[in-house]
Amino acid sequence: MSEQELPPWLREQVSRLQQLQQNLQAIMMQKQQVEIETVEIGRALDELKKISSDDIVYKNAGPLLIRANKDEVSKELEEKKELSNTRLMVLTKQETRVKDNLKEVEIKINQMIAGAQGTMGSSVSNSKIQKE
Numbered sequence: 200m201s202e203q204e205l206p207p208w209l210r211e212q213v214s215r216l217q218q219l220q221q222n223l224q225a226i227m228m229q230k231q232q233v234e235i236e237t238v239e240i241g242r243a244l245d246e247l248k249k250i251s252s253d254d255i256v257y258k259n260a261g262p263l264l265i266r267a268n269k270d271e272v273s274k275e276l277e278e279k280k281e282l283s284n285t286r287l288m289v290l291t292k293q294e295t296r297v298k299d300n301l302k303e304v305e306i307k308i309n310q311m312i313a314g315a316q317g318t319m320g321s322s323v324s325n326s327k328i329q330k331e
Contacts, residue, residue, distance in 0.1 A: 209311055216304045223297045230290040237283040240276050247273050 205213065247256070247269060257264040258272050 206315070209308065209315070212304055212308045212311065216301065216308065219297055219301045219304060223294065223301065226290055226294050226297060230287065230294060233283050233287050233290060237280060237287065240280045240283065244273065244276050244280070247276070 250256070250269065252269055254269065256267050256269045256272050258267045258275075
C-alpha cells in the first residue's frame, strides 16, 4: 500500500509520527552536544584545580588566547557548567515528552489500522452473506 493509497486520516497521523521522529532526533543531537560540552568544561575545571593561583592561565577570546586570572576563569567555567546542566535537564524533559507523544501516535495509528481492517473484514463478510 503506497502513501497515496492511505486514507487521509492515516496519512495525517503518519506525517505527525515522522515529524515527531525528526524532533526527537534533533533533541537527541542537541543533548549529545551539551553532554560533550559539559564533560569538556569538567575536564578544564579539573585541570585548573591542579595548578596554583600564581600559574599563568589563558582563555579563548575568539581565535586568540588571552591571559586571564585563574579564579575568574574557574568562575566563568562553573557558570557555564551550571548553564549546560540546566540545558541538559530541559532537553531531557523535551526528549521524554516527544517520546511519549510518539508512543501515543503509534498507538493511534495501530488502532486506526486495526479499525480499518475490521471494517474491511466486516464488509467482506457482509458481501459473502448477501451472496449466499
